[in-house]
Amino acid sequence: MCGIVGYIGKQTAIPILVEGLKKLEYRGYDSAGVAVLDQDGIFVCKSVGKLVALEDKLGDEYPSTSMGIGHTRWATHGRPSDLNAHPHSDCAGDFAVVHNGIIENYMELREWLVEQGHRLVSETDTEVLPHLVEHFYQGDLVTAVRKVLGKIRGAFAMVVLSRSDPDKLVAVRQDSPLVVGLGDGEFFVASDIPAILNHTRKTYILADGEMVILTRNRAEVTDFQGNPLEKDVFEVKWDAVAAEKGGYEHFMLKEIHEQPRAIRDTLLGRLSEYGVELQEVDLTAEEVNHFRKVFIVACGTAWHAGLVGKSLIERWARIPVEVDIASEFRYRSPLIDQETLVVVISQSGETADTLAALREAKRLGAHVVAVTNVVGSSVSREAHDVIYTWAGPEIAVASTKAYTTQLVGMVLFGLYLAQAKGTLSLEKIQAIVTALKELPGQAQEVLHRAAVIEKLAKSFVKVEDTFFIGRGLDWAVAMEGSLKLKEISYIHAEAYAAGELKHGTLALITEETPVIGIATQMDVYEKTLSNIKEVKARDAKVIGIAFEGNNDIHKSVDEVIYLPKTVSELAPILTVIPLQLLAYYASVARGCDVDKPRNLAKSVTVE
Numbered sequence: 048m049c050g051i052v053g054y055i056g057k058q059t060a061i062p063i064l065v066e067g068l069k070k071l072e073y074r075g076y077d078s079a080g081v082a083v084l085d086q087d088g089i090f091v092c093k094s095v096g097k098l099v100a101l102e103d104k105l106g107d108e109y110p111s112t113s114m115g116i117g118h119t120r121w122a123t124h125g126r127p128s129d130l131n132a133h134p135h136s137d138c139a140g141d142f143a144v145v146h147n148g149i150i151e152n153y154m155e156l157r158e159w160l161v162e163q164g165h166r167l168v169s170e171t172d173t174e175v176l177p178h179l180v181e182h183f184y185q186g187d188l189v190t191a192v193r194k195v196l197g198k199i200r201g202a203f204a205m206v207v208l209s210r211s212d213p214d215k216l217v218a219v220r221q222d223s224p225l226v227v228g229l230g231d232g233e234f235f236v237a238s239d240i241p242a243i244l245n246h247t248r249k250t251y252i253l254a255d256g257e258m259v260i261l262t263r264n265r266a267e268v269t270d271f272q273g274n275p276l277e278k279d280v281f282e283v284k285w286d287a288v289a290a291e292k293g294g295y296e297h298f299m300l301k302e303i304h305e306q307p308r309a310i311r312d313t314l315l316g317r318l319s320e321y322g323v324e325l326q327e328v329d330l331t332a333e334e335v336n337h338f339r340k341v342f343i344v345a346c347g348t349a350w351h352a353g354l355v356g357k358s359l360i361e362r363w364a365r366i367p368v369e370v371d372i373a374s375e376f377r378y379r380s381p382l383i384d385q386e387t388l389v390v391v392i393s394q395s396g397e398t399a400d401t402l403a404a405l406r407e408a409k410r411l412g413a414h415v416v417a418v419t420n421v422v423g424s425s426v427s428r429e430a431h432d433v434i435y436t437w438a439g440p441e442i443a444v445a446s447t448k449a450y451t452t453q454l455v456g457m458v459l460f461g462l463y464l465a466q467a468k469g470t471l472s473l474e475k476i477q478a479i480v481t482a483l484k485e486l487p488g489q490a491q492e493v494l495h496r497a498a499v500i501e502k503l504a505k506s507f508v509k510v511e512d513t514f515f516i517g518r519g520l521d522w523a524v525a526m527e528g529s530l531k532l533k534e535i536s537y538i539h540a541e542a543y544a545a546g547e548l549k550h551g552t553l554a555l556i557t558e559e560t561p562v563i564g565i566a567t568q569m570d571v572y573e574k575t576l577s578n579i580k581e582v583k584a585r586d587a588k589v590i591g592i593a594f595e596g597n598n599d600i601h602k603s604v605d606e607v608i609y610l611p612k613t614v615s616e617l618a619p620i621l622t623v624i625p626l627q628l629l630a631y632y633a634s635v636a637r638g639c640d641v642d643k644p645r646n647l648a649k650s651v652t653v654e
């Protein structure tokens with residue numbers, strides 16, 4: 048997830064671009080850059096670090112021309128650096144491109160371009176774009192861009208600037224957002240509305256498969272084939288702060304709603320008809336077979352993702368797994384040697400305890416794989432292999448889209464290990480791959496139940512204690528659900544293995560303690576149902592979570608949230624969404640500070 052902006056009009060472009068990028072910094076902030084058309088060609092300025100670093104580099108002595116493009120980056124391919132920052136250029140410096148998304152087939156395109164004599168200098172997938180434009184350009188920028196579109200696969204929004212077409216910007220969208228702003232003799236294009244709000248409120252949103260050609264007089268929209276399209280212009284009514292949250296009241300709610308996209312991006316390019324392809328993990332089948340034990344080490348929500356990971360790896364790859372809280376791990380003399388695989392999970396990649404655990408594991412000779420969301424983070428730099436979760440920046444302290452994408456990461460890695468060990472049949476792998484492809488749409492379906500959950504959450508205003516119960520993977524998700532509720536609504540919540548309640552905790556169940564009973568694991572469904580009946584018999588108000596079709600649950604609970612059916616192993620990715628929404632709406636109903644809960648920080652970089 049990056050932020051892109053383009054401007055063509057009558058004012059000096061650079062201040063407008065930089066101001067637009069500031070509004071998009073929530074989308075990425077590891078490096079930034081601008082390109083404007085100058086008399087001598089294309090002037091490009093870029094810098095690693097936050098936008099202020101770019102501003103410092105630009106100083107006051109920049110070209111005053113009135114058309115350009117800008118980018119604030121959240122690294123995907125290639126670590127944050129000046130060289131990897133956008134805009135990217137072709138060999139001759141005739142074109143500049145900013146891009147948001149992932150070009151899935153960039154490796155093959157890169158090889159092909161090199162064979163054609165192009166010199167690519169960065170580690171990014173984006174850099175193939177200006178070189179492809181250069182390759183196809185025969186006097187018309189729009190035609191060249193269309194030809195490029197016929198070559199690339201993946202998710203992208205891009206804006207192209209050409210030295211030879213000095214009065215034109217071309218922007219396209221496929222699975223990455225792009226809005227067009229209509230001013231008076233000037234046009235804007237950006238990843239999100241806040242970037243243009245200081246200049247115009249008249250806008251339209253490009254749909255997938257659409258292209259806009261901006262000149263100083265008009266904005267012409269076509270499909271990728273060149274057929275003209277009419278767009279409905281609308282007037283933005285939100286203020287700038289609301290717009291940064293995409294119209295949502297809080298970042299957390301926005302991030303909850305981003306999950307279908309985040310799950311899709313994390314799967315992108317990693318599934319094939321034969322299973323999983325994790326090009327970033329450099330382990331041979333022999334090396335995988337050499338591992339006798341796996342440790343998964345993480346903190347908080349990431350630790351909860353690790354609990355799911357344990358179950359998947361043991362079930363699929365038949366390797367014993369221990370899950371450790373990072374702050375405990377290195378002080379308990381873990382039994383690690385060269386036959387140990389350690390998986391660290393961290394959204395930020397900077398959590399001090401997780402980083403220390405990683406270093407300890409390496410010191411003891413383990414092979415370390417990191418699952419992280421931040422390219423260039425300490426964890427990503429120090430691990431032997433990295434599986435990135437393409438959730439995009441997570442701003443709210445309560446982790447949501449990072450968790451679901453960590454679960455996707457663990458599913459992918461579990462399958463990867465199983466493939467290498469030959470412990471799963473092709474049929475089973477294909478069934479999971481098919482189910483994975485359906486997940487983004489199913490996550491969207493769950494989000495459609497938000498209004499029902501909001502209503503349920505209102506009954507939590509006065510609640511002091513609550514319990515989340517489930518068995519197996521449902522128990523792991525119960526832990527995440529209870530953490531969400533605790534951290535943002537300050538309600539005491541506990542997660543229990545449903546079968547363990549009667550060994551003590553049942554004494555705490557009264558009509559004052561709502562219970563969330565999760566029953567998606569079909570092998571223990573009947574048993575979970577019995578445990579739900581046990582709490583119901585103690586007068587607890589029970590909210591059940593189950594797959595569509597398991598209609599008998601409604602007889603044992605007060606309310607049911609039904610989820611679209613998926614394979615049991617993927618259920619946590621959907622089950623957690625109503626729990627996130629419940630915590631969110633309970634927090635709002637109790638008047639808490641949702642995005643910045645008391646006493647907590649987004650990234651814990653101290654021990």
Ligand code: M6R
Pocket residue numbers: 346347348349392393394395396397398401444445446447530534649650651
């Ligand atoms: O950046 P990390 O994933 O390493 O962070 C780990 C925890 O601090 C984090 O998941 C924390 O538990 C969240 N605030 C929970 O919502």
